[in-house]
Amino acid sequence: MSAAEPAATAADGEDELTARFEALVGAGEAVEPRDWMPDGYRRMVLRQLAQHAHSEIIGMQPEGAWLTRAPSLHRKSVLIAKVQDEAGHGLYLYSAAETLGVDRADLLDALHQGRQRASATFDHPALTWADTGTIAWLTDGAAVINQAPLCRTSYGPYARAMRRVCQEEAFHVRQGYDLLRALCEGTPEQKAMAQDAVDRWWLPAVALMFGPPDTEAGGADARTAAVGAAVSRRAMAWGIKRHTNDELRARFVDSCVPQAERLGLTLPDPAIRWNEERGHYDFTPVDWDVYRRALGEDTHWARQRVAHRRAAHEDGAWVREAAAAYAARTPDGDGAAGQDAGAHGHGQERGQHRTEVRA
């Protein structure tokens, strides 16, 4: 018995801390970086933050590819501002992640080396100009639905970052809708381009932006739903998540259908119809088959997005080294350029996980 005493004391201390932590979260209080938190909580928040930050940065690519081809100077300005916002969101989120004791350089390393991933939504190509509007309307629209509850997520720095991000994302959705509206009111060829883009982006948005099915109603089999529900329950108990993936997915479909009708575009799911009884639209459940089909893992584009990021990072290594060397030798400091200019490999925690999709 006596040999067990110290361990028991430590465990009791941990239990007490956990109880206090859960009470704090239960009361809707924010968890701040210096507060004690369970390891599991810390890992879960960090994983979500990192994936979210990576998605902002990788998400710049499909639209960024059209900056030089925007068909009016007004649309070019809007698109530059949007891609710029995404870079800004990436920065807020990496900064929020850094409050958990990791280094941005290490998170970027994890992304570049495939240990962490961005949302698989962006593993799809932006083939036409209409894709830029569709991405803004559908994927940013999905992001807003996902992220609105995150403005109240339990980890303080994450919630604060999300409040800024959400305002801008809502603006992007309107801009995307407006871009598509112009195309739909244009020539038949323009409208066909818009429909084609919506046909290709619907599934990535509805399946991947919300993560895998986590309820039986959402189309998961009983066992998978149980696992999904357990993860979601844990995240909800800790106040990291507020809703299941499938709840948010249904909310997204509800918001898109009337907008698509106003645009005169068809969402490529024949099962979409109003369900009077439920007061929601029915749609093809995103079961695991649908989800995996949307993932399109290990495709040309999945590789290309990371390769593009890695190339930019490697090409810029000499610039970051120069900025760091300059900052080190200037007495009045020079932090502006050196943010991710530091040496790699000294972070306290490396991302080990291939995180799942949650934009």
Next chain:
Amino acid sequence: MATTTERATATEADGRTDPRLAVQLLRLGDDALVLGQRLCQWITRAPTIEEDLALSNIALDLVGQARQLLTLVGRLDGTGRDEDDLAFARTDREFTNALLTELPNGDFAATVARQLVYTHYAVAYYGALGGCADPELAAFGQRAAKETAFHRLHADTWTERLGLGTAESARRMQEGLDHVWAYTAELFDEDDLLRDLAAAGTAPSPAPLRPGWERSTTEVITRAGLTVPSPRWRARGGRAGLHTEEFASLVAELQSVRRQFPGGTW
């Protein structure tokens, strides 16, 4: 003696035209548009996320300046063309930007060098434009000078960081300066048109701004431990629509979507 109100009409939408002023504003508008287009090519490829942000910010300002200038051009030249007609419906031979602004990006140092020489020129020119007779154009000049002063600060700061950073960055920064220097003279070229506009107080000539530009760029380059290049040749041709070979593909890319959908609305 003309009152301010009477003078104001030159650029207002009252149907009065000034095709010669339009020629000069088209040069400025094309400079801004083409440089903005080049900077767009950096976005998602910059050395840090901060630089993706900074370069997109600068590109956004340049496109904004181009829009205002091209709108004025279509009004003043009597054709009634809007900013998009001018950006998307001209051939590359009709663009009158200085060759400097169309130079391919090269590495980050080459881009910083191009930004350095352009922004020191543009702040001075827009500042001078801020004193011109037409109040709308003067207000544009003042605003553009203020915006471009931030771009100049960005270029100055990076020139110094790279010049005093590592041996490699100093070498690349010097190479960048050596590369762009021959393209700077064109920015200050003066022709009859500019002499007339300047004499009338309609728009300034850039020629008298050159000594000040030399002083201010030399100061930054020296502070960065680098050498002001002395090229044995100078580029010319942009103002006459004689561009580099790379320019045709820049314009083709710029206009591709719009040309693919004739009669489209955007």
